[in-house]
Amino acid sequence: MNMSTSVPEFTITRTLNARRDLVWRAWTEAKELAAWLPSTPLESISFDAREGGHYHYTIVNNETGEEYPTGGVFLDVEPFERLVFTWGHPNEPNSPVVTLTLTEQGNRTEMIFHLRGVAGHPGDQYFYDGWSNAFDTLTTHLLDQKQ
Amino acid sequence: MVTKDTLSLIFAALADPTRRNILTRLSQGAATVGEIAEPFEISAPAVSQHLKVLERAGLIERITNAQWRTLSMRTEPLDEASAWVEKHRREWNQRFDALEEHLKTMTKREEQ
Numbered sequence A: 001m002n003m004s005t006s007v008p009e010f011t012i013t014r015t016l017n018a019r020r021d022l023v024w025r026a027w028t029e030a031k032e033l034a035a036w037l038p039s040t041p042l043e044s045i046s047f048d049a050r051e052g053g054h055y056h057y058t059i060v061n062n063e064t065g066e067e068y069p070t071g072g073v074f075l076d077v078e079p080f081e082r083l084v085f086t087w088g089h090p091n092e093p094n095s096p097v098v099t100l101t102l103t104e105q106g107n108r109t110e111m112i113f114h115l116r117g118v119a120g121h122p123g124d125q126y127f128y129d130g131w132s133n134a135f136d137t138l139t140t141h142l143l144d145q146k147q
Numbered sequence B: 001m002v003t004k005d006t007l008s009l010i011f012a013a014l015a016d017p018t019r020r021n022i023l024t025r026l027s028q029g030a031a032t033v034g035e036i037a038e039p040f041e042i043s044a045p046a047v048s049q050h051l052k053v054l055e056r057a058g059l060i061e062r063i064t065n066a067q068w069r070t071l072s073m074r075t076e077p078l079d080e081a082s083a084w085v086e087k088h089r090r091e092w093n094q095r096f097d098a099l100e101e102h103l104k105t106m107t108k109r110e111e112q
Helices: A020-028 A030-036 A131-146 B004-014 B017-027 B033-037 B044-056 B076-111
Strands: A009-016 A054-060 A067-078 A082-086 A097-105 A108-116 B060-064 B069-073
Touching: A009 B076, A020 A030, A020 A097, A020 A108, A020 B076, A030 B076, A108 B076, B004 B017, B004 B044, B004 B076, B017 B033, B017 B044, B017 B060, B017 B069, B033 B044, B033 B069, B044 B060
Parallel strands: none
Antiparallel strands: A009 A108, A054 A067, A067 A082, A082 A097, A097 A108, B060 B069
């Protein structure tokens, strides 16, 4: 097994050929989200992109009619720069956390999307800091053991 | 096929530093409950609670023989966690292809 990929988190980095304010709108406005989220009807999308605000959308399988409600809460919102939100079933208390970081590069935008497999519980010591590092330590350690 | 609930159990189990330390210890080899508890300044019931969480997630198993009860680590759940990550990485990459397409449309709209 490959221990290094067993960490329940990952990062995707892309340089987008668009201004940062447009990327921000594509992530925070229902009308724009409906255009790129997979088979998500506009009327199922509600977004309140401010700290503590909630969002909700439903992906519909067009063949079976099955619905996949998704939602969460915004943990940190720095307009145009940073968006942190829980991501999962709307009633799931232990959802993954997405951290989206946007950096201007002239007329282009670097987008760093980080998804961490579990949020932990608000108020615990590893909610934001420490979790990732500690897990890295564990996996590095386990990797050493394997060799 | 692993259910979402199993994954929640695995991730929740891994989210606690004490439990990660226990796993790190067990990755070096099987140990007794006493050996596991030793480095932690927490009560025996607290250790026992952590072990239950790890056991429920399938990350450890208890082996009982005539004289000893030992704990050992199971790595399969970590493979499942890894598969979960790969699936979501793939899905989000597909979404970002669609996002890039849509940003072209938005940029054109701005220019008009």
